[in-house]
Amino acid sequence: MHVPDGIINAPVSVAAGVVAVAAVGVSLRGARRELADERAAPLAGLVAAFVFAVQMLNFPVAAGTSGHLLGGALAAILVGPYTGVLCISVVLLMQGILFADGGLTALGVNITVMGVVTVLVSYGIFRGLLKVLPRGRRRSVTVSAFVAALVSVPAAAAFFTLIYAIGGTTDVPVGKVLTAMVGVHVLIGIGEAAITALTVSSVLAVRPDLVHGARGLAAPLKLRVGGELVDAAAPSSPSSPSSPSSLSSPSSKDTAAVPVAARSSRKFWVVGLLTALVLAGVVSFYASASPDGLEKVAADQGIDKNVREHAAADSPLADYGVKDVGNARLSGGLAGVIGVGVTVAVGSGVFWAVRRRRTDAGAPDSSAASDRTSV
Template identity: 65%
Template sequence: MHVPDGFLDAPTSVVTGVVAAAGVALALKGARRELDDRTAPMAGLVAAFVFAAQMINFPVGAGTSGHLLGGALAAVLVGPFTAALCLSVVLLVQGLLFADGGVTALGTNVTLFSIVAVGVGWIVFRGLLAVLPKRLPTVALCSGVAALVSVPVTALAFVGLFAIGGQAPVSLGAVATAMVGWHVLIGIGEALITTVVVSSVLAARPDLVYGARGVLTSRPLQIRTGEAAT
């Protein structure tokens, strides 16, 4: 879903650049409340994992490509503000060093990945967790559903931007069909990967999962005592 140079017109790119800058500034402020001795190392691992996953691209038609987004996964593991920063750094490195996504479209990509994907993923995750039983397996389930929803919603956001300022010689219908249709399938794959990764971290170190902190603190303290000798 990386947007290349020239795919959107200059006014749209400028607006998304302003939105991206404001979003990153807000994320920098919010990340101060999320980062601690547990979240900071995890943030580096999350950024590395998302970077590697996003480097695997495949064409989906109409001049666009698809790959994993990682927004919901990052938000659940390290918090939404830190996740937005992780995705922004990944996009910056990919655009400047690997030509994956245009430099002039960096604001657009940050808006889609760091704001829309992370924001939608976190809202869906927190919404589901608020109404479902507060258990660790629920955290993994909610993260998977959040990933499933965030991917096609982000694709729809891109289609909306293309409808406003699309420059490529491709019809809006073709872009919408390719992006939304394929990204529903990508969302299913991302949901599975997100569920597996979050479940694995929860099994080993649940205290490292930012999205599980409320669940851990709500669990009653259990004191185990040895059986009396007979």
């Protein structure tokens, strides 16, 4: 759903840019709390890189149309809503500057639609569902993630239509645009939901303590003593690396109590980064070549008549290929690997800076502080 230059007029693009800057500013302040745990900053950089990688994997959704992950729901659930907005903003900035994907004058529109709207809608739904679904079960978190991601995509499509209604540069009936955008993005939302639920479920299975949206949901760890289940001694910090963590009762078929004391966050980060590199460097070659939802709707409805060439069209990495590398597979793979590397480096740098600013301001540097203030 990357909006190119020329679809939205200059005044509305500027207004969207102001909204995006304000949202990023608020997120920078809110992310200080979410990044209080020393493990959170590198994890957030990894999430940004993973979103970048998966966005390269367009999947077919209808005849001649493809879709890709937006990532707002996934980022918000894994690292928190404020940090989630920053993750998507970093991804969109890297895509626009390096890969000519998403217009530079439309960067504010893209951050607002793909970052702010998806995060607000998905995280609100996610938290709401967790209040009504059985507490302390991984299945509840996974189902909530699926529904939240599913709804966030057509919601973003509807919000784009609103922006087009205010500042579109072509005279196309808004009703037709809305119907087409929401219709195709409901289908894309199913793919988004599946990817989000699968990723969240996978992280929960190995490191539930690293899932921001699951904090505070852990059932007390039980020990069998003399044939009876009793509560284990409560740790001093619920989400500290030495704390046991469980997202279901001992009798649940979903899971059992999972101690995380001996598990290495560094190992998790390395495995996650390698996964992102493989997805972007290898699997992306098999992605659908069909236009994505917005491109297809824009072409079919004629709202792309005034689209301008991207300012970074001559970039060495434009269109996710390395200039002067003749082999398409190698060119795309190298571009994907470079993109993941740059995104994780820039993202991690931003998040470490945010966390350092919190530490320098004298805020407590503990996982417990993060848990108490999580949204």
